[in-house]
Amino acid sequence: MKNWAGNLEYSSAEVHRPTSVAELQELVASATRVKALGSRHSFNTVADTDGIHILLDALPQSLVVDAAKGTVKVSGGISYGALGRALDEQGFAIHNLASLPHISVAGAIQTGTHGSGVNNPSLAAAVVGIDLVRASGELVTLTADDDEFLASVVGVGALGIVTGLELAVRPSFEVRQRVLTGLSWESALTNFQGIASSAYSVSFFTDYTGDTIPQVWLKALDTEAPLPDLFGATAATTAMHPLPDMSAENCTEQLDVAGKWLDRLPHFRHEFTPSNGEELQSEFLLPLDQAPAALQAVRGLSEKLAPLLFISEIRTIAADEFWLSPFYEQQSVALHFTWKPLQPEVEAVLPELEEALRPFGARPHWGKLFTPGQYDFAALYPRFEDFRALVQANDPSGKFRNSLLDSVLGVAVTS
Numbered sequence: 001m002k003n004w005a006g007n008l009e010y011s012s013a014e015v016h017r018p019t020s021v022a023e024l025q026e027l028v029a030s031a032t033r034v035k036a037l038g039s040r041h042s043f044n045t046v047a048d049t050d051g052i053h054i055l056l057d058a059l060p061q062s063l064v065v066d067a068a069k070g071t072v073k074v075s076g077g078i079s080y081g082a083l084g085r086a087l088d089e090q091g092f093a094i095h096n097l098a099s100l101p102h103i104s105v106a107g108a109i110q111t112g113t114h115g116s117g118v119n120n121p122s123l124a125a126a127v128v129g130i131d132l133v134r135a136s137g138e139l140v141t142l143t144a145d146d147d148e149f150l151a152s153v154v155g156v157g158a159l160g161i162v163t164g165l166e167l168a169v170r171p172s173f174e175v176r177q178r179v180l181t182g183l184s185w186e187s188a189l190t191n192f193q194g195i196a197s198s199a200y201s202v203s204f205f206t207d208y209t210g211d212t213i214p215q216v217w218l219k220a221l222d223t224e225a226p227l228p229d230l231f232g233a234t235a236a237t238t239a240m241h242p243l244p245d246m247s248a249e250n251c252t253e254q255l256d257v258a259g260k261w262l263d264r265l266p267h268f269r270h271e272f273t274p275s276n277g278e279e280l281q282s283e284f285l286l287p288l289d290q291a292p293a294a295l296q297a298v299r300g301l302s303e304k305l306a307p308l309l310f311i312s313e314i315r316t317i318a319a320d321e322f323w324l325s326p327f328y329e330q331q332s333v334a335l336h337f338t339w340k341p342l343q344p345e346v347e348a349v350l351p352e353l354e355e356a357l358r359p360f361g362a363r364p365h366w367g368k369l370f371t372p373g374q375y376d377f378a379a380l381y382p383r384f385e386d387f388r389a390l391v392q393a394n395d396p397s398g399k400f401r402n403s404l405l406d407s408v409l410g411v412a413v414t415s
C-alpha cells in the first residue's frame with residue numbers, strides 16, 4: 001500500500017478490516033504494533049507502522065444528526081465529502097473544509113487539518129465527543145468534561161484508534177467566491193490582517209517571486225457585505241485555477257455566484273476525484289501577527305523555492321485548545337507549499353526554509369513533509385510534556401508509535 005502522493009510505501013506486515021468495534025478492540029489489545037490508516041492523504045510516515053494497519057471501512061457506518069443538540073455523530077472512517085453531502089441534505093453544515101473533500105474525518109482531525117479564515121478554527125474544533133480504542137483495547141468516549149479530551153482530539157495517532165466522532169453542526173449556509181489578481185506584495189504586507197479578514201475564508205496563492213501575488217481567493221458568506229476594498233488588486237472576470245496554466249474546469253464556481261458551503265469552501269469540485277497525486281506538500285503554522293515578517297523571510301528564499309514549487313497557499317486559522325494542535329492558543333497564519341514530486345530536492349531545501357521560519361515560532365503540519373530534528377517541540381507546545389506523559393501512561397509499550405512519533409516524542413520507554 002502506498003499513500004495518496006505515492007511517495008511512501010507503508011511498512012505494515014498485515015492489514016485488517018474489522019467488521020465490529022469489538023473485533024477492532026481485540027486486534028488492538030493483542031497487537032505489538034498497530035495503527036489506523038485513514039484516506040492515506042498524509043505525506044510523511046505519521047500513519048505508518050511495521051505492525052498491523054487497521055482500515056475502518058468495514059465497520060458498521062452511521063451518521064445521526066441531533067438537531068436539538070446541534071451535533072452529528074459519525075463513524076471514524078467517513079470522508080468530509082460524504083459527511084458534507086449527508087449533512088447538507090438535512091439542512092446542516094460544518095464550519096469549514098480543507099482544500100480536498102476526500103480526506104477522512106478522523107485522520108484529518110488527528111493531524112490538525114484546517115481550512116482558512118481568521119475566525120475559523122481547525123476542523124478539530126468541531127469535535128464535541130470522540131470514541132477511542134486505547135492501546136489496552138478499552139473503548140472510551142471522551143467529551144470536553146474529560147481531562148484527556150484536549151490531548152486526544154489532535155492526537156497525531158498516538159493515543160488510540162478513533163471509531164466515532166460527535167461534531168458540532170450549524171444550519172447550511174451559502175458562500176460566494178471571487179478571485180483577486182495582481183495584489184502587490186507591498187499592499188499584502190502592509191494590510192495582511194485586513195485582507196485576510198475581508199471574507200469568511202481567504203487564501204493567497206504565490207510562488208514568492210516578483211512584486212505581486214498572482215491570486216487571492218475570497219470566500220464570503222452570502223450574508224456578508226460585498227467587499228469594500230480590493231486593496232489595489234483587480235477582480236478576475238473569468239474563472240481561475242490556482243496554477244496559472246491550468247484550466248479552471250475542476251475548480252469550484254467563482255465570479256460571486258452564490259452556492260452551497262460544500263461547493264464553495266473547497267477549491268476543487270467534489271466530483272473531481274484525484275485517486276493519487278503527483279505532488280508533495282509541507283506547511284508551517286505561526287502566529288498571525290508574524291505573517292508580514294515571515295513572508296518576507298520566505299520571499300528571500302524564492303530563487304531556491306520557486307523551481308521546486310507548483311504553488312504556495314497562505315491561509316489563516318483561529319486559535320484552539322488542543323494540546324498538540326499547531327493552532328494551540330495561537331491565531332495563526334499557515335504557509336503551505338505544494339511541491340513538485342522531487343522529494344530529494346525538496347528535502348534538501350526544507351531545513352533552510354524551516355530555519356528561516358524558526359524565529360517566528362513555526363510549528364509544522366503533522367501530516368506533511370518536515371524535518372523533525374529542526375524543532376524543539378517542548379518549547380513550541382506548552383502542553384507537550386503532558387502529552388508525552390499521557391502517551392507513556394496509555395501506551396507504555398509503544399503500540400501506536402512509528403518512526404515519526406519516535407522522532408517527535410522520543411522513543412517509548414518500555415518498563
Ligand SMILES: Cc1cc2nc3c(=O)[nH]c(=O)nc-3n(C[C@H](O)[C@H](O)[C@H](O)COP(=O)(O)OP(=O)(O)OC[C@H]3O[C@@H](n4cnc5c(N)ncnc54)[C@H](O)[C@@H]3O)c2cc1C
Binds near residue numbers: 005040100
Ligand atoms: C491533496 C491534499 C490536500 C490537502 N489539503 C489540506 C488542507 O487543506 N488543510 C490541511 O490542513 N491539510 C490538508 N491536507 C493534509 C491532510 O489533511 C492530512 O494529512 C490528514 O491527516 C489526512 O487524513 P487521512 O485520513 O488521509 O489520514 P492518514 O494519512 O491516513 O493518517 C494520518 C494520521 O491520522 C491517523 N488516523 C487516521 N485514521 C485514524 C483513526 N480512525 N483513529 C486514529 N488515528 C487515525 C493515522 O494513524 C495517522 O497518524 C491535504 C492533503 C492532500 C493529499
